[in-house]
Amino acid sequence: MTIVIMFQGKSDVSLREKKKIETRNKIFEVSGRLFKEKGIENTTVDEIVKEAGIGKGTFFNYFPSxxxxxxxxxxxxxxxxxxxxxxxxxxxxxxxxxxxxxxxxxxxxxxxxxxxxxxxxxxxxxxxxxxxxxxxxxxxxxxxxxxxxxxxxxxxxxxxxxxxxxxxxxxxxxxxxxxxxxxxxxxxxxxxxxxxxxxxxxxxxxxxxx
Amino acid sequence: MTIVIMFQGKSDVSLREKKKIETRNKIFEVSGRLFKEKGIENTTVDEIVKEAGIGKGTFFNYFPSxxxxxxxxxxxxxxxxxxxxxxxxxxxxxxxxxxxxxxxxxxxxxxxxxxxxxxxxxxxxxxxxxxxxxxxxxxxxxxxxxxxxxxxxxxxxxxxxxxxxxxxxxxxxxxxxxxxxxxxxxxxxxxxxxxxxxxxxxxxxxxxxx
DNA sequence: TTTTAAATATGACTGCGGTCATAAATGACT
DNA sequence: AGTCATTTATGACCGCAGTCATATTTAAAA
Missing domain, CATH: 1.10.357.10 (Tetracycline Repressor, domain 2)
Structure with missing residues (x-):
């Protein structure tokens, strides 16, 4: 029992962890594409978060800038x-x-x-x-x-x-x-x-x- | 007659020229002081123009950035x-x-x-x-x-x-x-x-x- | 002096990066 | 299932550099 609970709790594949990785990857994917398409200077954070389907604040949770x-x-x-x-x-x-x-x-x-x-x-x-x-x-x-x-x-x-x-x-x-x-x-x-x-x-x- | 008019027109000390120099110097003076007082990063263009008594647009007439x-x-x-x-x-x-x-x-x-x-x-x-x-x-x-x-x-x-x-x-x-x-x-x-x-x-x- | 043309001044406005108070989601524990 | 604590998400909001249509001032021409 205890063992099971601890396993779930400490597991790297908890739902949270999964979602974090997913969001992170989504940001990489979208921003990478946009940077190539229209250049870094011309790609705004607002565009990235819009295309990635996340809020602006979320972006800055993952990357400080x-x-x-x-x-x-x-x-x-x-x-x-x-x-x-x-x-x-x-x-x-x-x-x-x-x-x-x-x-x-x-x-x-x-x-x-x-x-x-x-x-x-x-x-x-x-x-x-x-x-x-x-x-x-x-x-x-x-x-x-x-x-x-x-x-x-x-x-x-x-x-x-x-x-x-x-x-x-x-x-x-x-x-x-x-x-x-x-x-x-x-x-x-x-x-x-x-x-x-x-x-x-x-x-x-x-x-x-x- | 013609000579007088030309002289006034081409003169370096026309009213325009005087005011330009004055404004330029005012910007240098104020910004220099503010930079020393509170650092470059913390000094905004708005502050400079306010202290210099000029419009914001004027600043950018003198310095592109x-x-x-x-x-x-x-x-x-x-x-x-x-x-x-x-x-x-x-x-x-x-x-x-x-x-x-x-x-x-x-x-x-x-x-x-x-x-x-x-x-x-x-x-x-x-x-x-x-x-x-x-x-x-x-x-x-x-x-x-x-x-x-x-x-x-x-x-x-x-x-x-x-x-x-x-x-x-x-x-x-x-x-x-x-x-x-x-x-x-x-x-x-x-x-x-x-x-x-x-x-x-x-x-x-x-x-x-x- | 009056008119006309050109230079200069101006501040409301825009765009963007970044913040923050609040809300929602998740996990631990009972 | 229900409660509580912690992590994560969110978008309205802010500060600041830079723009632009409009107004004002100066110089030249009539």
Whole structure:
């Protein structure tokens, strides 16, 4: 008896839980469709809740802001990209090439859907530092960090380098170059640009020896 | 006769011109005060126009958005900083030290008023790519660019370096490090951080020779 | 001075993100 | 089944940036 009651009470598939998941999914489904159809800026929360058949307040029970919903989509995409990186992009030998591969791979992902990337980067910038957590941006930084540490062990990266600083430098360059490229009027290959910059960082810009 | 009429018509000190300048200044004065008193986010356009004694529509005749007013303030501050740089920060010999000096100088300016910097950087990020011109962010980039070109001529920077790319790299690092520092929980010297990173870029991170 | 054209001012209004007091649904317990 | 506590849903409402049709002011022409 007690056991049965406890089971029902604590169960993950209680009616409440089911409905929550259902509503959540409905919001994802509808908003995803509307964002694609008419762009993020032009999709209002009122439209989403109308199409999803829920009240406006309900939306904000699930997502504290419209942006938090956006960031969910961005995160999804990022996680997918990173899982692919780990499997595919690290087949070369030198650290320099590995890092290039990682960045070019991410770059190519972005090149595929420039407009979408623009929207996400924009939303990300708009809200950096305002409440939302930073795990996101550190995915790339972490990957770079371990690559550089490996490089130090393998002795194709100077042992005197602060791996953390170096990783920050490279992700700074990546992010900055991405933004420049996204809003540039002239068209050029982002992959080439980033690749050239990595070479500069690896070789250094100072004349002579240290 | 004709001459007199033309003179009045084309004069810069016509009644119209006078009133325009007056209104513009009034907006600057009031908004500047309110921003300091209660923060940018908490100051509404309605408040500004009320205190300035003008209609709301008038405000938007002078500034297309609240942000454009913000950017005016940011630009003012930046121009002041840059004029100081040119006079004071370039007294060293090596290109590396010159660049460090420039960045550390700007960094120190930011360290003086962390909260204000935060607000401006935040506003800048929030609105990058949305209509407003980019001259702003390129002030630093341009200074770095000429320093690097000088360095190439003076032969303490590799002649093979693409000066434009190098300038972009350094300003990327500067901006990224600034953002990290501004929103970091732990307290550290921004100047030291940026200085160390410049060394890495100058010396390169690759082991061995190129 | 009077008329006409152009620039400028204005505030009611709109659209949208987000809040909150209240209502409905659900689960635990008897 | 009935009662009570807790979770979830809801939409009227709010604050604020930005718009627009209309009114006012200034300059030029007659």
């Amino acid at each position: 419209k942006t938090s919903l956006l960031l969910y989509f961005a995160q999804q995409k990022e996680e997918l990209t990173f899982s692919q990186i780990k499997n595919e992009a690290l087949k070369t030998v030198s650290t320099r090439e590995k890092i290039k591969n990682v960045l070019v791979f991410v770059a190519k992902t972005n090149e595929l859907d420039k407009e979408l990337t623009k929207i996400f980067v924009f939303e990300y910038m708009r809200h950096y530092g305002s409440s939302l957590d930073k795990r996101k941006s550190h995915g790339l930084s972490n990957i770079l960090y371990s690559l550089i540490e490996d490089g130090i062990k393998k002795e194709d990266v100077k042992s005197t380098i602060d791996a953390k600083k170096a990783a920050q430098i490279i992700s700074a360059i990546y992010f900055h170059s991405l933004v420049e490229w996204l809003w540039s009027k002239i068209d050029y290959s982002f992959s080439d640009d980033i690749s050239g910059k990595i070479d500069i960082v690896f070789d250094g810009i100072a004349e002579g020896r240290t | 609240k942000t454009s007013l913000l950017l005016y303030f940011a630009q003012q501050k930046e121009e002041l900083t840059f004029s100081q740089i040119k006079n004071e920060a370039l007294k060293t010999v090596s290109t590396r030290e010159k660049i460090k000096n420039v960045l550390v100088f700007v960094a120190k300016t930011n360290e003086l008023d962390k909260e204000l910097t935060k607000i401006f950087v935040f506003e800048y990020m929030r609105h990058y790519g949305s209509s407003l011109d980019k001259r702003k962010s390129h002030g630093l980039s341009n200074i770095l660019y000429s320093l690097i070109e000088d360095g190439i001529k003076k032969e303490d920077v590799k002649s093979t370096i693409d000066a434009k790319k190098a300038a972009q790299i350094i300003s990327a690092i500067y901006f990224h490090s600034l953002v990290e520092w501004l929103w970091s929980k732990i307290d550290y010297s921004f100047s030291d951080d940026i200085s160390g990173k410049i060394d890495i870029v100058f010396d390169g991170i690759a082991e061995g020779r190129t």
